[in-house]
Amino acid sequence: MSDDGRIALSLTLNGRALDVETPACATLLDLLRDRLGLTGVKKGCDMGACGACTVLMGGRRIKSCLALAAACDGGAITTIEGIGTLDDLHPLQAAFIRHDALQCGYCTPGQILSGIALLAETPKDLAAIREGMSGNLCRCGAYPNIVAAIAEVAGL
Amino acid sequence: MSGPAFSYARPADVAGALAQGARPGAAFLAGGTDLIQLWKAGLAAHAELVDISRLPLAGIDLADGELAIGALARLSDVALHPRVMAEHPLIAQAIAATASGQVRNMATVGGNLLQRTRCAYFRTQGMACNKREPGSGCGAAAGETRQAALFGASAACVATHASDLAVALTALRAELTILGPDGERRIALPDLYRLPGQTPQIDTTLAPGELIAAVQVRRAAGLAARSTYLKVRDRASFEFAVVSVAAALRLEDGAVVEARLAAGGVAPLPWRLAGAEAALIGRAPDARAFAEAAGLAVEGAQPLADNGFKVELLRRAVIRALETVGATA
Numbered sequence: 427m428s429d430d431g432r433i434a435l436s437l438t439l440n441g442r443a444l445d446v447e448t449p450a451c452a453t454l455l456d457l458l459r460d461r462l463g464l465t466g467v468k469k470g471c472d473m474g475a476c477g478a479c480t481v482l483m484g485g486r487r488i489k490s491c492l493a494l495a496a497a498c499d500g501g502a503i504t505t506i507e508g509i510g511t512l513d514d515l516h517p518l519q520a521a522f523i524r525h526d527a528l529q530c531g532y533c534t535p536g537q538i539l540s541g542i543a544l545l546a547e548t549p550k551d552l553a554a555i556r557e558g559m560s561g562n563l564c565r566c567g568a569y570p571n572i573v574a575a576i577a578e579v580a581g582l
Numbered sequence: 583m584s585g586p587a588f589s590y591a592r593p594a595d596v597a598g599a600l601a602q603g604a605r606p607g608a609a610f611l612a613g614g615t616d617l618i619q620l621w622k623a624g625l626a627a628h629a630e631l632v633d634i635s636r637l638p639l640a641g642i643d644l645a646d647g648e649l650a651i652g653a654l655a656r657l658s659d660v661a662l663h664p665r666v667m668a669e670h671p672l673i674a675q676a677i678a679a680t681a682s683g684q685v686r687n688m689a690t691v692g693g694n695l696l697q698r699t700r701c702a703y704f705r706t707q708g709m710a711c712n713k714r715e716p717g718s719g720c721g722a723a724a725g726e727t728r729q730a731a732l733f734g735a736s737a738a739c740v741a742t743h744a745s746d747l748a749v750a751l752t753a754l755r756a757e758l759t760i761l762g763p764d765g766e767r768r769i770a771l772p773d774l775y776r777l778p779g780q781t782p783q784i785d786t787t788l789a790p791g792e793l794i795a796a797v798q799v800r801r802a803a804g805l806a807a808r809s810t811y812l813k814v815r816d817r818a819s820f821e822f823a824v825v826s827v828a829a830a831l832r833l834e835d836g837a838v839v840e841a842r843l844a845a846g847g848v849a850p851l852p853w854r855l856a857g858a859e860a861a862l863i864g865r866a867p868d869a870r871a872f873a874e875a876a877g878l879a880v881e882g883a884q885p886l887a888d889n890g891f892k893v894e895l896l897r898r899a900v901i902r903a904l905e906t907v908g909a910t911a
Contacts, residue, residue, distance in 0.1 A: 433590060450590035450631075453618065473619055477684060486658075486687045492618045493688065494611065496590045497633050544683065560819035561682025 433496045439464075440508030448495040455479045455490040458505060466506035466535045470563075477562035480536035481505050487543035489561070506535035509542065518542055521575035529566035537562050541576045552577055585621045592633040596761065596795075602632045604763050604791030610634050612654055612690040615681075616697040624707050625698075625714060635690070639795050642666065647803060649673075653692030653794040657747070658683070660691060670802060672809040672828055676750035679813045682820045692794040694747050695758075695774065698785060699850075700822050701729065701741035712738045713782040720782075727886035729824070732893060733849040739782030740886065742847055743775065744822045749846035750811055752854055753828035754799045762792035771797070775851035782850075805830035805842060808907040812899055813846075823847035825895045829903035831867060836910070838862045838871070843879065843903075848896055855879045858900065867908030876900040 432447040439462070448457050455472070458464045458481070470478030472491045479490040482504040510516035518541050521527070528534045537559070544558040555573050564572065590611075593599040603610050607629030611617055614635075620626035640654040644665050651660055660666055661677035680686060680694070703709040703721035710721035722730055723740045730740040748771065756771045774786050774794075788794075809830035815821040826846035832839050841862040843855035858875040865871040876897045883893045 431587075431589060449587075451584075451587050473622060474615060474685060477682070480684055483687075487684045488688050489615075489684045492615050492685075494590070494614055494618065494631070494633075497592075497611065497614065497635060499592075540684065547683075557819050558683055561684045 435499045438502040452495045454493040454495045454498050457495040464505045464507050478533050478536045480540045487540050517579050521578045525571045525575040527571040527575040533564045585624050585627045588628050589630045599634050612693040613688040615685050615689045649799040651797045654690050657689045658686040669806050672750045675811040676746040680746045694745050699741035700744045716783045728888040730886050730889050731849050732883040734777045736778045739778035743851050748852040749844050750828045752852035753842040753844040754802050757798045759796040760792050761795045804832045810906045812903040825899050827899045827903040829907050831907045872901050872904040
């Protein structure tokens with residue numbers, strides 16, 4: 427920790443090594459959005475309920491609003507900015523478009539990252555997808571299409 | 583929103599953590615899923631967070647009939663551990679019913695046991711709550727009591743404990759290893775918690791600077807084949823229990839020789855149903871035995887204005903859980 431209370435971190439962010447300083451009280455969400463400009467990470471409830479802030483840490487989905495940035499030192503973080511490109515979408519991004527799995531789009535980055543992590547858990551049926559996605563809320567109510575998009579990529 | 587600023591420390595070893603955690607104003611940070619929420623809501627004010635999440639207390643070991651889970655094991659790692667799933671399915675089921683996938687990847691076993699009540703009067707600044715602000719009164723007892731406890735409450739506090747895992751571990755007679763400035767001690771899990779009485783602001787029997795190092799479950803192998811965690815809640819997923827029941831039986835020659843029952847959502851701590859357990863011993867696992875046990879499970883319930891339905895719900899949940907584990911066909 428430096429004299430002014432800031433803490434030096436080394437992260438791997440979307441595949442790139444990065445050194446950054448953070449206040450002790452900052453969440454990973456605030457660090458990513460406000461300091462590093464990765465605004466694909468959304469702040470919804472900021473209390474761990476809505477899932478809009480979902481990112482991958484070491485390949486596992488977490489809620490970045492409940493993670494203290496300082497505690498993520500050394501971690502490998504993936505945000506939506508690290509998933510696909512306009513010319514080369516991730517299969518789940520393409521499936522979201524095909525299935526119209528969004529309306530306003532605010533929850534979508536979190537839905538996609540959560541869905542990618544869920545796909546790695548190989549859900550066995552639609553019920554497992556619904557259960558596995560319960561940590562991501564969609565105020566527009568696109569749930570049936572979100573489940574359909576994930577199911578397609580899962581081969582269900 | 584959010585509480586006062588804190589400093590952050592990440593001690594390199596357990597000894598360092600115990601030394602730093604004992605300092606006034608310090609709190610241990612593990613997964614943070616409850617502590618950071620509490621801080622953001624202005625319900626926790628600590629001068630320093632001592633990050634223990636990387637200490638070597640996250641192992642999951644099965645040897646000599648004992649399951650030992652490090653307190654810093656993440657919930658998802660416990661629930662998806664092949665031998666936990668096979669030999670302690672009650673634990674795996676209770677965790678699978680807990681929170682969401684993201685939270686289970688972050689939250690630790692010790693932190694789950696130590697989460698504070700979800701009572702809305704506690705979680706909302708400005709409401710009367712003796713647990714948050716001693717002497718301010720119990721807003722819940724005088725207000726919305728749907729979620730309130732049936733057992734173990736006091737005039738000062740009617741809040742319930744929300745951990746699913748604690749209910750399963752209570753049924754399995756788990757013990758905790760506690761580390762602190764004065765060394766190591768072992769306690770039965772329910773003894774971690776205290777009833778509210780006149781001091782509901784104190785949730786547990788941990789002394790300042792103590793931390794949970796591990797959870798041990800012994801002699802539970804015979805219960806694996808007949809165990810279940812039944813969670814009744816207002817939503818199908820990502821919701822706390824209105825009522826939950828952990829049940830396990832061991833049968834020999836068509837009779838119950840071992841019975842384990844605990845309930846969640848009904849008391850300030852995971853609630854052992856000892857009378858119901860005892861009533862099942864030596865009995866055939868049939869509807870009459872289950873109904874009698876369920877009747878004993880709700881004996882002594884003290885419902886308030888809005889939670890009387892939980893008495894019948896608990897009775898029926900006990901019966902359903904016993905039917906699940908007692909099926910002999």
